[in-house]
Amino acid sequence: MSDFxxxxxxxxxxxxxxxxxxxxxxxxxxxxxxxxxxxxTIDPGYKNTGSTRxxxxxxxxxxxxxxxxxxxxxxxxxxxxxxxxxxxxxxGKLPNKAELEEWTDDITHHTLIxxxxxxxxxxxxxxxxxxxxxxxxxxxxxxxxxxxxxxxSSPDEVRTSIVRLMAKLPTIAAxxxxxxxxxxxxxxxxxxxxxxxxxxxxxxxxxEPYSADPVVTNALTKLLILHxxxxxxxxxxxxxxxxxxxxxxxxxxxxxxxxxxxPLHGGANxxxxxxxxxxxxxxxxxxxxxxxAKDKNDPFRLMGFGHRVYKNFDPRARIIKxxxxxxxxxxxxxxxxxxxxxxxxxxxxxxxxxxxRKLYPNVDFYSGIIYRALGIPTNMFTVMFAMGRLPxxxxxxxxxxENGEPIGRPRQVYTxxxxxxxxxxxxx
Numbered sequence: 001m002s003d004f005x006x007x008x009x010x011x012x013x014x015x016x017x018x019x020x021x022x023x024x025x026x027x028x029x030x031x032x033x034x035x036x037x038x039x040x041t042i043d044p045g046y047k048n049t050g051s052t053r054x055x056x057x058x059x060x061x062x063x064x065x066x067x068x069x070x071x072x073x074x075x076x077x078x079x080x081x082x083x084x085x086x087x088x089x090x091x092g093k094l095p096n097k098a099e100l101e102e103w104t105d106d107i108t109h110h111t112l113i114x115x116x117x118x119x120x121x122x123x124x125x126x127x128x129x130x131x132x133x134x135x136x137x138x139x140x141x142x143x144x145x146x147x148x149x150x151x152x153s154s155p156d157e158v159r160t161s162i163v164r165l166m167a168k169l170p171t172i173a174a175x176x177x178x179x180x181x182x183x184x185x186x187x188x189x190x191x192x193x194x195x196x197x198x199x200x201x202x203x204x205x206x207x208e209p210y211s212a213d214p215v216v217t218n219a220l221t222k223l224l225i226l227h228x229x230x231x232x233x234x235x236x237x238x239x240x241x242x243x244x245x246x247x248x249x250x251x252x253x254x255x256x257x258x259x260x261x262x263p264l265h266g267g268a269n270x271x272x273x274x275x276x277x278x279x280x281x282x283x284x285x286x287x288x289x290x291x292x293a294k295d296k297n298d299p300f301r302l303m304g305f306g307h308r309v310y311k312n313f314d315p316r317a318r319i320i321k322x323x324x325x326x327x328x329x330x331x332x333x334x335x336x337x338x339x340x341x342x343x344x345x346x347x348x349x350x351x352x353x354x355x356x357r358k359l360y361p362n363v364d365f366y367s368g369i370i371y372r373a374l375g376i377p378t379n380m381f382t383v384m385f386a387m388g389r390l391p392x393x394x395x396x397x398x399x400x401x402e403n404g405e406p407i408g409r410p411r412q413v414y415t416x417x418x419x420x421x422x423x424x425x426x427x428x
Contacts, residue, residue: 009037023058040411050232052240052405056089056395057231064312068229069093077319082224083107083166083194086391089229090162090398103163110167111188111197114144117172121179130383133176135257138169141250151246158401161249162394169390170194173383174201195220198387203375215330219323219370226316226363227388229395230309235259235266236389236396241408243397256393257386266382269368272304273378276337276344284336286343294353304365305348306358316363324366324373333373341369 005028007014014036017029027050034040043049058067066073069088076085087095087103095103120140124133141164142148148161171188178185178201186201195217203210230236239256243249260266279289293302307314328338345361348354371381 007033007037009039012037019053021053023060034411040413042413046237051237051408052232052400052403054232054396054399055092056392056399057229059231059309061307061309062311064310064315066230066315073226073315074319077222077225077316080225081194082221082228082388085225085228086166086394089391089395106163107167107194108190110164111171111190113168113171113175116144117175118185121175121185124179126180126182128180129261130173130176130180130380131257131261131386133179134169134172134383134386135254135261137172137176138165138250138257139254141165141168142248145250148248148250158249158398162398165249165253165394166390169387170198171201173380173387174198176383177202177377177380193217195224199374213330215326216374219320219327220374222320222323223367223370223384224388226320227367227385229389229392233265234262236392239393239397240400240405243400244405244408246401249394249397252397253390253393256389260386260389261382266385268303268364269371269385270378270381272341272365272368273337273372273381275303276340279340280336284340286340286347290344290347290351302344302348302359304368305354305361307362310362312358313360314362317361317366320363320366320370321361324369327370327373331373335372338369338373341365 004015004017007016014033016033019027019029021027030041041049056069058070059065068076068085069092071088071094076088080088083104084095084100087100117137117140120137121133124136145161145164147153147157150157153161175185184206186204188197189200192200196212199212199217199220200210232240235256238259239252242255243252247255263271279286282288289300289302292298292300293305345365348359348361354360367384368381371384372378376384
């Protein structure tokens, strides 16, 4: 097979090298196309454009495969912890016992945030969306740690910035929630693990400490692992392109958070709950809405079913479905919204219309169910997504910097007016 493709244009033959990845993915290298021919390509949304070469995540949507650094997501979710997976994604290998202990200890002892953050929190309106709050506070870390702005930071300094961000984001997220509901801020406890510490800061009060059930922490751990990395999606690409200007880790991740905030990206699990609430308000007839979803003339869309990337079953959904069942069974939550969700799930999995089109419940469907069962409010769902995705953003930023990638600068095809002369106001 030829290692290049030929583009015939204006009597010229332009050879485009074929690049092949380790999983036999093939791509045309068009990096020199403009210099050779004066042409650029147009690809709205970059759906067919590879912006980088990355060794972090392999995703095959047709086969339902997701691997971090070569390890199947199924194995990591079953056998690993979130901090171990974070280490794998960021540093490229599974840590040995000493490395994991050091990594965990470093993060545990950087969970406190500066007391001046209280002043920043008090400046936000009580009804401010928590995603806006946490993205702002993550950016403000550059003010507290100005050394992070140095693009020539040593590997040790970069690692310190990474540890701080991994450690402090759960505290920032929990404090944003507490500030919104007007409760006292709870400080982190170093004797708790990553997820247990976050849940304690979210749900404890001075009068009533919160003790997380192991079933709950296990489900949350799995959710964070499943969301930890997902290749070059909107928010990850944003982190890389902002980081390509040599913006700091904190500024780059904050940009990714704002991209994730969009309802077409990180808001999917929130949209699931909002859909379920709308069904409940209309009488709670799940079968009625399944019929609406199958009616091509009805604008209703069944949220949380199917996936933009996975053309088969979302591999993450298989894992988190059991965790959702475990949480609901353990907590014994009585909630008509969750009852509607279970009815939709059962009916859709047995309905030939959805089965033939592979419109299976995805990870957003089950994560929304779990978060609601845990008492996490809907507007915090995207924050939970951001906590899970943090290792992926960090790993992609670190990889891009270490590879010395150039600043991102997409091209365009201009479609505006041709040159024209300025017209004085009196003649308009």
